[in-house]
Amino acid sequence: MRWPEVKEACPRGKPSVPFQRLTNAILKSGAQEHIAIVTYVNIKVKGVHVVYGLHKHLMLKDEYLDGPISEGMLLRLYLYEKRGGTARVVSVERADDLDIHNPETSSYIKELKGTVNRKTDASFAFINQGSISCYISPVLVEKYKLKNGSQAGFIAALVYNKKKDTWNWNAVAQLGTM
The missing domain is CATH 2.40.50.140 (Nucleic acid-binding proteins)
Known part of the structure; x- marks a missing residue:
């Protein structure tokens, strides 16, 4: 050197x-x-x-x-x-080339579409599809201006809630915005 x-x-x-x-x-x-x-x-x-x-x-x-x-x-x-x-x-x-509809990931990643359920004074919301109830964070509610009764679609993941020690569906991104 x-x-x-x-x-x-x-x-x-x-x-x-x-x-x-x-x-x-x-x-x-x-x-x-x-x-x-x-x-x-x-x-x-x-x-x-x-x-x-x-x-x-x-x-x-x-x-x-x-x-x-x-x-x-x-x-x-x-x-x-x-x-x-x-x-x-x-x-x-x-993994941009992957599709979320892959059967391998279907147990923990889903595409959910439906009607937004948001109480008047709540900053968060839910979207239900079949037996799945998916939480939509206040950040996403504000970002996409979601109102009660509006139609929306999200990519959801089964995430761990440390405070409640449970696994729940959470919206992580709106369909078409990834």
Whole structure:
């Protein structure tokens, strides 16, 4: 590194061997692939909350994320699940090419359409489809100016409510806005 030739050397374009692709393939070897949906972007801690299976969730730090991430976005997670339910993330990729109607994800991601149920003084709302009742946060109610009786469609995810220790359906993005 001290030789002048090394200090003055300049790379010539892209390397002839795709090192990053090879390294990622080695790291992902033996890892389980999961389809995840972003349910919340936490700007304060620079991370996102994702649901990646029925009753499986975790928070990803932005070191795993490449580019802007928003609620309702689908990701491919490569991880090793440890005993006790914890998971070690190996790699994360955007999954823009995936369809939410995939039978593999239907137990924890759904497309819901229906009539908005909002009480006059409430900042939140619900949308019901069949036996599913989906919570719509005050942020989404305000953003899309939802009123009681209006028609709406959302991408919903089965998320964990820490305060109530239950899993519930939450709207994460309006259909057509992802």
